[in-house]
Amino acid sequence: MEDVKIYVIGAGISGLVAAKTLSENGYHPVIIEATAGPGGRVKxxxxxxxxxxxxxxxxxxxxxxxxxxxxxxxxxxxRFKPGAMIFENGNSCRIGDPLRDLSSLLPTLKAPVGSWSDKWKIFRLSSQLKKKSIEEIFESDEKTTLQYLKDFGFSDEIIRQFFRPFFTGIFLEGELRTSSRMFEFTFKMFSEGAAAxxxxxIGDISLQLASQAKQCSFRYMESVEQITRDHLVLAHGDPLPYDGIISTIPLNPKNGKPDLGQVQxxxxxxxxxxxxxxxxxxxxxxxxxxxxxxxxxxxxxxxxxxxxxxxxxxxxxxxxxxxxxxxxxxxxxxxxxxxxxxxxxxxxxxxxxxxxxDLENLQYHWNADHNRILERVFTAGDYRVNGSLNAAMASGEAAALALMQQLG
Ligand SMILES: Cc1cc2nc3c(=O)[nH]c(=O)nc-3n(C[C@H](O)[C@H](O)[C@H](O)COP(=O)(O)OP(=O)(O)OC[C@H]3O[C@@H](n4cnc5c(N)ncnc54)[C@H](O)[C@@H]3O)c2cc1C
CATH class of the missing domain: 3.90.660.20 (Protoporphyrinogen oxidase, mitochondrial; domain 2)
Known part of the structure; x- marks a missing residue:
């Protein structure tokens, strides 16, 4: 297995988990990374x-x-405490999740954010989503998060004062146009654990994953220019023959070249x-x-x-x-x-x-058929599933398993 030439392109979270999975199964993958260290967006x-x-x-x-x-x-x-401190024009108040942090009960009830009915609905949403499986969430019809909150009966006030600022920081867009699947998934994760x-x-996550990819070697400051049917072409040096590749960067399926414009x-x-x-x-x-x-x-x-x-x-x-x-x-x-x-x-x-x-039709599971661009070349990365650490890890692991199956 040491002689099987597997390259993982990109040392972000998805590439590191792919390399870790391959390494745990006896392979000796090589990660090619354009920058000077591991982590990608998590540094x-x-x-x-x-x-x-x-x-x-x-x-x-x-x-x-x-x-x-x-x-x-x-x-x-x-760990962060559940909820948040809301600021507006010099005034501040605390809204929390009293079920997980009892000390936030009184401040939350007293906070001039939304109505009592809104606060009750937050607890109802939280308990509903705890019972809904992740698979069910990602099979649900998609609508914008804003529409979802309105349909759930939240007032414009609580949306403006709490949901909009809170989820703007998570979705990195202020209109709450992100899919309700992502909203439900994230809300469920917040309800069932902590933000930490x-x-x-945060870069320690990348360093830990890199240290777990024990049989993996890293080639930093090397950029992939193209993947052909037989070779991996780097910006410098001879083309490398390969047995399998997992690319965590967007590639043009027609010519195998990096295609960053493919993703918004x-x-x-x-x-x-x-x-x-x-x-x-x-x-x-x-x-x-x-x-x-x-x-x-x-x-x-x-x-x-x-x-x-x-x-x-x-x-x-x-x-x-x-x-x-x-x-x-x-x-x-x-x-x-x-x-x-x-x-x-x-x-x-x-x-x-x-x-x-910036994605639509968000998925939870990475699908091998949709992510194979050549016989032994798979694409992974959050942009193939949904924008989260969980998705980056899931896609890296699933791509590694699919490649190993391909290699028999
Ligand atoms: C500001 C910010 C906030 C976020 N907030 C959260 C959050 O709160 N919770 C959460 O779960 N997720 C969050 N995320 C998302 C999470 O960080 C990503 O989903 C995850 O890191 C993506 O990992 P990846 O491996 O798919 O991609 P990347 O990390 O982008 O990895 C791709 C790697 O490929 C390398 N590369 C690119 N081109 C080449 C080339 N030609 N040759 C070789 N290597 C190349 C890059 O240098 C990079 O290291 C946030 C991200 C950011 C940036």
Missing amino acids: TDREGGSAFDHGFQVLLTAYPQAQKHLDYSELELR IPAMG WKRCDNLYFTTKSQAIPHGVIGLVADESALVNNLYYNFSQCKSGAWLLSVTVVGNHGLDTATLEQRVREELQQHCGIEAIDLVRHYPIEKALP
């Missing part, structure tokens, strides 16, 4: 004890694939500021409810700044067309206006152009 920079994730993202601990592939205790997960980040940043992407910016004081408790996500605001969400990073200052992560969703200096100024003003937070220094800014694939 963290570290400096002076602080961890800067490339974009705010959370692991939902209830993800079935994450439970299967990750060792949570080794990741030292820091490893103590030293949603973007966001992640800015890190130091602040003198802490305006939200650790482990609570802040949301700005004002629809015209650039700032969507904020939270205090679990790691600390060397200087002892607080490190605030702020996410701006969508296309704003502003240069960094103007964006920074606008974000500072909004933090002061809505949250009463005085930002000191902007320490990092990550503009992320290709954050989440």
Whole structure:
């Protein structure tokens, strides 16, 4: 099996799980990655004890694939409290899930967000989705999340104050046009587990997966240019003959060349500021409810700044067309206006152009027939299923199993 030449293109989460699965089954895959390290969209920079994730993202601990592939205790997960702190024009209130965090019962009931009936419906939705299987969710008819919430009977007020800001940060679009399948799936995952980040940043998930792909070798800073019937063509060097390939980047099925234009992407910016004081408790996500605001969400990073200052992560969703200096100024003003937070220094800014694939007809299961572009070449990646860590892992594993079956 050591002599079977299998290449995995891309060391993102899907490529790492594909390599891990192949490795666990005795193969010795080679991962070819265009950048200098593993992780793809799940990376963290570290400096002076602080961890800067490339974009705010959370692991939902209830993800079935994450439970299967990750060792949570080794990741030292820091869990967010359910719900969020809602900010608007200097006022704030807390809305939580009292079933999981009893201390949020009174604040949630007293919060001037939505009506009592809305709060009751949130609990009803949560218990309904706990009973609905993931398969049933992805077999349901699709509608926009906004339509789904209206059909469920939620008031315009709770949609505007809670659901819109909360799910804008997850779907990375502010109109809630994302499929109701994704809404139900995500809501179910939030209800059944916690949103968490490893103590030293989300990138630890990638590093753990890379360390689990024991028989795998990594070739960084090498870019794939084409896959032909017999060879893998790199930007530099001789073409490589292969027995099997899993590509986690979009390829043109006609010529086997990378085709990034095949997928529409949603973007966001992640800015890190130091602040003198802490305006939200650790482990609570802040949301700005004002629809015209650039700032969507904020939270205090679990790691600390060397200087002892607080490190605030702020996410701006969508296309704003502003240069960094103007964006920074606008974000500072909004933090002061809505949250009463005085930002000191902007320490990092990550503009992320290709954050989440903009997909329709979302699927849960990866399908071998739809993802084979040549006899021994399969495509994987979140963009083939749905934009989540769970989907990236599921597609990587399923593609590895399909390739092994193909190889007999
Ligand atoms: C800001 C942000 C927030 C998110 N929030 C969440 C969240 O809260 N929860 C959640 O579950 N998911 C979230 N996600 C989605 C999640 O991160 C992705 O679904 C997942 O990381 C996708 O992994 P992937 O392997 O499919 O793709 P990628 O990570 O994109 O991996 C593809 C890899 O291929 C490499 N590559 C590209 N071209 C070539 C080439 N020609 N040759 C060789 N290598 C190449 C790239 O460098 C990259 O490493 C978020 C993502 C972002 C960016």
